[in-house]
Amino acid sequence: MLAQTRETFWTISPTGKAAFYFLAAAAILVFAVGVYERFQRYARAKEDPFPRLDDLPGRVVDAATTVLSNRQQFDRDLYAGVMHSFILWGS
Incomplete structure (x- = not known):
């Protein structure tokens, strides 16, 4: 059919x-x-002068910590960090 x-x-x-x-x-x-x-x-x-794969596990952990904690948002502006946390972790 x-x-x-x-x-x-x-x-x-x-x-x-x-x-x-x-x-x-x-x-x-x-x-x-x-x-x-x-x-x-x-x-x-040209070849990249910065060794991007150097200490890869440590860099991944540092990046994940920065993303999950909003560390840089709170360092710049407390209110922006709080609002960003509400948006990121809100449902």
Whole structure:
């Protein structure tokens, strides 16, 4: 038994279908060019001078502590820290 579905291009003319596929291909092409350019920019970059994987477990624990405690929010502004805690931990 076949499932009942609607037609994909119900009232769209053949010209409308062609325009749809042309615009879809153009959008995919623009996306692909953007991804390519981003990877090219990453490939041209210099090596990172900061050792980001140095003491990774300690850095993860420090980041989790900062996020879960709102430490930096309270250091800057007490009221902002309290409101941020209400938003973060509220239901």
